[in-house]
Amino acid sequence: HNGKIYESSSLGAMEGGVNSLQMAAAYAAFSNGGYYNEPYSVNRVVFRDSGEERKHEGESRQAMSDSTAFMITSILDDVTITGGGAMANVAMKTGTTNWPSETIEAYGMAGDAIRDSWVVGYTTKTVISMWYGYTDMSQEMVDQGLYCHNLSGTIQRDRLFTALANEIFESNKEEFK
DSSP: OTTOOOGGGGGTOSTTOOOHHHHHHHHHHHHTTTEEEOOOSOSEEEOTTTOOEEEOOOOEEEOSOHHHHHHHHHHHTTOOBTTTBOOTTOEEEEEEEEOOHHHHHHHTOOTTEEEEEEEEEEOSSOEEEEEEEOSOOOHHHHHTTOSEEHHHHHHHHHHHHHHHHHHHSOSSOOOOO
16 A cells, blocks of 8 residues: 555555454454464364374463453444344454555446455454455456445445354353453
């Protein structure tokens, strides 16, 4: 973005930005009282032949004070999404990245064309980071209408996130402390 920082940068929406896993790990620090844990996929490995067990030894480091984590969570706890309404005890941040006006004009896209639509939501135990959009754009895609429009893209993103949240988040979510 020519060295400028925009609001969407907080969601990794920039050239060379971050991915959904990195966003989930970053936002998890808010629900962990300010402590950051590097994400990992495997908790433990048990070797079949020997029965030896190796557990993941993750590092936890303080990224912010617990009061800062709570204040951010308190702000994000009020976010609602289209069609999903307010989710009790879920803090969320949404964001949208527009295509540059030159790209919209070059491809003949509608003025409300968007490139990315993000949502990161978390409870005291679980984080979901979701990206919705297209990674590339071509004239053929535009001619077929295969690009996101701001309102309809946001509605579809929110419906998908709500469906994921209803399946993934714990049913009796604790209040943030």
